[in-house]
Amino acid sequence: MTIHSQSPVSEHPAGAQDPIEILRQGTVIPAHPLALDADRKLDRRRQRALSRYYLDAGAGGLAVGVHTTQFEIREAGLYEDVLTLAAETAADWSDRPLAMVAGLVGRTEQATAEARIAGSLGYNAGLLSLAAMKNQDTDALIDHCRAVSEVIPLVGFYLQPAVGGMELDAEFWRRFAAIPNVIAIKVAPFNRYRTLDVVRGVVAAGAEDRISLYTGNDDHIVLDLVTPFTAMRDGKPVTVRFVGGLLGHWSVWTKSAIDIYRSCRAVSSEEAVPSELLALDSRVTDCNAAFFDVANAFRGCIAGCHEVLRRQGLLEGVWCLDPEEGLSPGQAEEIDRVLDQHGDLSDDNFVAENLERWLS
Numbered sequence: 001m002t003i004h005s006q007s008p009v010s011e012h013p014a015g016a017q018d019p020i021e022i023l024r025q026g027t028v029i030p031a032h033p034l035a036l037d038a039d040r041k042l043d044r045r046r047q048r049a050l051s052r053y054y055l056d057a058g059a060g061g062l063a064v065g066v067h068t069t070q071f072e073i074r075e076a077g078l079y080e081d082v083l084t085l086a087a088e089t090a091a092d093w094s095d096r097p098l099a100m101v102a103g104l105v106g107r108t109e110q111a112t113a114e115a116r117i118a119g120s121l122g123y124n125a126g127l128l129s130l131a132a133m134k135n136q137d138t139d140a141l142i143d144h145c146r147a148v149s150e151v152i153p154l155v156g157f158y159l160q161p162a163v164g165g166m167e168l169d170a171e172f173w174r175r176f177a178a179i180p181n182v183i184a185i186k187v188a189p190f191n192r193y194r195t196l197d198v199v200r201g202v203v204a205a206g207a208e209d210r211i212s213l214y215t216g217n218d219d220h221i222v223l224d225l226v227t228p229f230t231a232m233r234d235g236k237p238v239t240v241r242f243v244g245g246l247l248g249h250w251s252v253w254t255k256s257a258i259d260i261y262r263s264c265r266a267v268s269s270e271e272a273v274p275s276e277l278l279a280l281d282s283r284v285t286d287c288n289a290a291f292f293d294v295a296n297a298f299r300g301c302i303a304g305c306h307e308v309l310r311r312q313g314l315l316e317g318v319w320c321l322d323p324e325e326g327l328s329p330g331q332a333e334e335i336d337r338v339l340d341q342h343g344d345l346s347d348d349n350f351v352a353e354n355l356e357r358w359l360s
Helices: 019-025 044-057 079-093 108-120 138-149 170-177 192-204 221-226 254-266 275-291 301-312 331-341 348-359
Strands: 028-030 061-064 099-104 125-128 154-159 182-188 212-215 229-233 236-240 242-247
Touching: 019 061, 019 099, 019 125, 019 182, 019 212, 019 242, 028 254, 044 061, 044 079, 044 254, 044 348, 061 079, 079 099, 079 108, 099 108, 108 125, 108 138, 125 138, 125 182, 138 154, 138 170, 154 170, 154 192, 170 182, 170 192, 182 192, 192 212, 192 229, 192 236, 212 221, 221 242, 221 254, 221 275, 242 254, 254 275, 275 301, 275 331, 301 331, 301 348
Parallel strands: 028 061, 028 242, 061 099, 099 125, 125 154, 154 182, 182 212, 212 242
Antiparallel strands: 229 236
């Protein structure tokens, strides 16, 4: 099919100028990786290059300090440094308004402290992981979320249990959606039933016009973006749509991802979705299976994204902060396969044309 292709400017609708409004209307937000050198130290030059790449590709913002950035940056003392570098690069490199999202983790004291750091650096919202709150009841979870929301606008995060998340039912999401300073939810359980729980919760709270849904379901990116999701409220159907994505998968082949996103958003609710666009879902998912190392329970998901960026020249290696974390056996061969079969979905030419400038 023909994918909409435009010059590398932001794709958020209606020319939104306010970062919160950009988030509400919907946009593409890559989950920013961490560039390390062979000594596993921050490679500032390549970290800046990655940010420049995403901005020139047309991303509407950046998510930094999230899973793809490696949660271990906290223990390594890099959290504030990495957030600062991304914020400064974005301000220096782009004159567009951008939605900057900071990852927030830990129990309430840590999460609120990170929210204050992010706010002081100019970040517009915090993506709140609840992984540290396992075994807490719903009341405790909601109290935690409300406390952090008093520091910074929140993007909720349904992190899949396979990489540290927990199951969260529709009642949790109803109560979470009722928190006034929640502006969006990243839905990433990699499970259709749990995705529907988020939809049901937002609709039950009557928050569908205030809270935007972002796909984090890297296994169904295209389908999330073109599917109308309907839940019942007071005996009547209420339909909501995902308006954007905040994805680790979009940290690679980002220019192509934005072109696909534009094609998805161009399909109105009254139109039938072209079969060619629907067919892209399985192809993108096939690529994700290789990049995210699905065959090995996601153990190589970060290193897999690094490998794609390494092959393009954006990263020097696939190093992670944890020396035990890297490509799984057979993962490089799977990446070879999807590059061969789905190379038309890459943005290799775009990267090659700009790489020297980004690295300067």
